[in-house]
Amino acid sequence: MEKNRLFPQINGLVHGGDYNPDQWLDRPDILAEDIRLMKKAGINSATLGVFSWSAYEPVEGEFHFEWMEEIIENLYQNGIYTVLSTPSGARPAWLDAAYPEAMRVNELGLRNHHGIRHNHCMSSPKFREKVGIIDRKLAEKFGAHPGVIMYHISNELGGECYCPLCAKRFQEYLADKYNHDIEKLNHAWWTSFWSHHYNSFEQIEPPFQNGETSVMGLNLDWKRFTTWNMNDFMKHEIGTLRSVTPDIPVTTNFMRLFEGLDYRKMAPELDAISWDNYPFYHNDYETFADTMADTAFQHAVMRGLKRGTPFMMMESAPGMANWHPYNKPKRPGVHALSCLQAVACGSDTVQYFQWRKGRGSYEQHHGAVVDHLGTDDTRIFQEVAQVGESMKKLAAVAGTLVNAKAALLFDWDNRYAIKDVKALADETKKYEDTCIGIWKQFLKLGVEMDIVGSDEDLSQYDLVAAPMLYLLQPGTAENLKRFVERGGQLIATYFTGYVDSDQLCYLGGFPGDGLSELFGIVSEEIDTYYPSDRNHVRFEYGGTWEVFDYAEILRVKDARVLARYTEDFYADTAALTCKEYGRGKAYYMAARVKPEEMIPLFERMLADAGIPVRKLPAGVECHVRTGEEGSYVFYLNGNAGPVEVEDAEGVDLLTGAEIHGTLTLPGYGVAVLSKSL
Ligand code: GLA
Ligand code: ZN
Numbered sequence: 001m002e003k004n005r006l007f008p009q010i011n012g013l014v015h016g017g018d019y020n021p022d023q024w025l026d027r028p029d030i031l032a033e034d035i036r037l038m039k040k041a042g043i044n045s046a047t048l049g050v051f052s053w054s055a056y057e058p059v060e061g062e063f064h065f066e067w068m069e070e071i072i073e074n075l076y077q078n079g080i081y082t083v084l085s086t087p088s089g090a091r092p093a094w095l096d097a098a099y100p101e102a103m104r105v106n107e108l109g110l111r112n113h114h115g116i117r118h119n120h121c122m123s124s125p126k127f128r129e130k131v132g133i134i135d136r137k138l139a140e141k142f143g144a145h146p147g148v149i150m151y152h153i154s155n156e157l158g159g160e161c162y163c164p165l166c167a168k169r170f171q172e173y174l175a176d177k178y179n180h181d182i183e184k185l186n187h188a189w190w191t192s193f194w195s196h197h198y199n200s201f202e203q204i205e206p207p208f209q210n211g212e213t214s215v216m217g218l219n220l221d222w223k224r225f226t227t228w229n230m231n232d233f234m235k236h237e238i239g240t241l242r243s244v245t246p247d248i249p250v251t252t253n254f255m256r257l258f259e260g261l262d263y264r265k266m267a268p269e270l271d272a273i274s275w276d277n278y279p280f281y282h283n284d285y286e287t288f289a290d291t292m293a294d295t296a297f298q299h300a301v302m303r304g305l306k307r308g309t310p311f312m313m314m315e316s317a318p319g320m321a322n323w324h325p326y327n328k329p330k331r332p333g334v335h336a337l338s339c340l341q342a343v344a345c346g347s348d349t350v351q352y353f354q355w356r357k358g359r360g361s362y363e364q365h366h367g368a369v370v371d372h373l374g375t376d377d378t379r380i381f382q383e384v385a386q387v388g389e390s391m392k393k394l395a396a397v398a399g400t401l402v403n404a405k406a407a408l409l410f411d412w413d414n415r416y417a418i419k420d421v422k423a424l425a426d427e428t429k430k431y432e433d434t435c436i437g438i439w440k441q442f443l444k445l446g447v448e449m450d451i452v453g454s455d456e457d458l459s460q461y462d463l464v465a466a467p468m469l470y471l472l473q474p475g476t477a478e479n480l481k482r483f484v485e486r487g488g489q490l491i492a493t494y495f496t497g498y499v500d501s502d503q504l505c506y507l508g509g510f511p512g513d514g515l516s517e518l519f520g521i522v523s524e525e526i527d528t529y530y531p532s533d534r535n536h537v538r539f540e541y542g543g544t545w546e547v548f549d550y551a552e553i554l555r556v557k558d559a560r561v562l563a564r565y566t567e568d569f570y571a572d573t574a575a576l577t578c579k580e581y582g583r584g585k586a587y588y589m590a591a592r593v594k595p596e597e598m599i600p601l602f603e604r605m606l607a608d609a610g611i612p613v614r615k616l617p618a619g620v621e622c623h624v625r626t627g628e629e630g631s632y633v634f635y636l637n638g639n640a641g642p643v644e645v646e647d648a649e650g651v652d653l654l655t656g657a658e659i660h661g662t663l664t665l666p667g668y669g670v671a672v673l674s675k676s677l
Contacts, residue, residue, distance in 0.1 A: 004397025012395025016045030042388020446614025484580030520559030
């Protein structure tokens with residue numbers, strides 16, 4: 001048995017999703033039918049109680065858990081385990097009426113009215129108290145039930161609160177961070193500029209939209225505080241549950257590359273990382289395979305939050321969502337492809353929002369396993385049931401891991417800093433897109449790439465891409481130097497190492513903190529192009545790349561120049577350099593070019609790194625999960641038509657076919673080739 005298993009109770013992968021029986025308590029016939037249908041669809045887990053607060057506690061202090069007790073027991077008797085949520089994601093009306101401080105205040109200082117969800121104040125002692133009471137009761141009531149295998153904290157935590165309680169906590173957070181020395185803060189925030197000096201921490205306000213938004217240090221510290229405060233709120237919930245049932249693992253559902261919270265800071269508090277996956281399939285602005293590749297990147301972000309443990313795809317839409325700009329159903333076959341992509345990338349679960357469509361309100365038309373039609377012969381139900389079958393066949397994959405030899409550095413502070421900085425062009429900064437664009441090229445080459453923080457241990461990697469690392473965390477430069485010194489292949493780009501973690505510019509040349517020594521260059525200027533501006537980069541050995549958006553002008557100290565600009569006042573100056581440093585190589589790409597044009601460079605780096613490239617047909621992804629007993633090679637066809645993959649080897653767990661050489665995948669088809677060790 002694989003040692004990394006998230007759920008020892010389940011002999012394999014988890015297949016389930018959000019189940020809202022509290023919407024159907026007056027329909028026992030439907031609740032009974034749910035069980036029959038779940039078994040038919042191969043469901044072995046249900047996520048319960050995500051928004052059930054008013055069903056548990058309809059008026060303050062009056063609790064009803066009987067209904068849930070019956071549901072959990074009934075599911076368990078039928079082989080279906082419970083992921084039990086805490087209900088803090090949405091508040092009952094009585095709570096907001098009695099304790100208005102639970103309602104958030106927005107960036108203009110205006111308090112919300114009651115309603116919607118996901119909008120509580122993270123600081124309010126009263127709200128924390130109420131959450132603590134219900135969480136404790138849930139743990140006491142259900143924690144010992146053998147069917148309960150995990151806690152799910154709240155729902156999609158996010159957002160900011162500017163209320164007086166949060167403002168006060170922000171001041172305390174800052175006092176703590178700057179050792180109660182306001183001059184340390186004044187220096188870090190460079191407040192001598194525009195007379196923004198503070199005399200005390202009490203004078204500091206959050207960056208209200210109609211207040212102080214021009215201090216970069218304040219803006220970033222506010223973002224950091226918001227993560228800290230949300231984490232603190234989440235820890236309050238986790239602590240309450242663990243004080244009753246310390247052994248039940250805990251997760252909370254993240255949202256892809258959500259900007260508002262630094263997930264890297266929250267991950268250590270959780271036993272497993274889970275996320276909600278709603279790709280915009282079949283859109284009119286990119287190929288289907290591109291949408292898939294983007295999703296693969298998001299999976300890699302989640303995988304990177306807890307390396308060494310499988311993650312969970314906590315939600316995904318059977319059929320379609322209802323909040324996309326255009327809510328298009330997945331074409332036949334795409335449901336399975338999407339689910340198995342999650343598993344291929346390292347998820348041990350395929351979970352849905354939602355099991356059954358609710359009759360009314362906001363999500364009544366959101367995709368579900370069971371439609372309003374109510375039958376098991378719908379296309380969606382059939383495709384879900386087919387995934388249920390596949391999940392059983394892939395039981396051995398549970399607990400295995402994706403082992404990458406390449407990594408891309410992605411940093412949330414850097415992300416905020418780039419977004420906030422008054423420089424470049426707001427329209428074209430595109431930090432995230434730049435990272436995703438580079439990451440996708442490695443995917444095309446069949447190379448698995450982790451996403452890691454800029455100060456994380458890089459010793460398991462042989463190749464690292466660090467695009468647009470404008471802000472350097474303490475230790476990042478040293479980390480990168482160590483990596484190259486011991487033989488790593490590193491590529492950085494324009495807009496690297498301009499500021500430290502306070503966002504103060506490095507003096508003495510960019511990239512700072514010693515990185516200009518690593519790359520052997522100093523970046524002296526950056527040219528921001530209008531959308532129609534173009535330049536070119538020409539290689540010494542022939543070939544050109546088109547430059548758009550950004551071009552840095554370099555002074556070369558002791559690096560080899562591989563390519564030069566062809567036009568403008570910096571024609572013939574260096575655009576791509578390489579310096580041998582220790583046993584490795586540090587490349588600096590000074591201009592923005594289409595990431596696919598950089599493939600020959602990436603291939604060269606991969607060859608030096610000793611990482612094999614896999615030739616795949618266009619639109620086909622390959623991911624490998626490895627465990628103690630064997631490895632599982634997933635081939636995913638992101639094309640509507642069939643393709644042939646060469647050099648495939650192993651037994652397809654989905655069909656039982658033995659493959660030696662050519663593997664034919666139907667349109668949107670998947671194969672999982674197993675090889676014993
Ligand atoms: C999110 C939420 C769910 C549901 C889905 C709809 O992921 O967590 O409660 O609203 O979106 O897609
Ligand atoms: Zn608040």
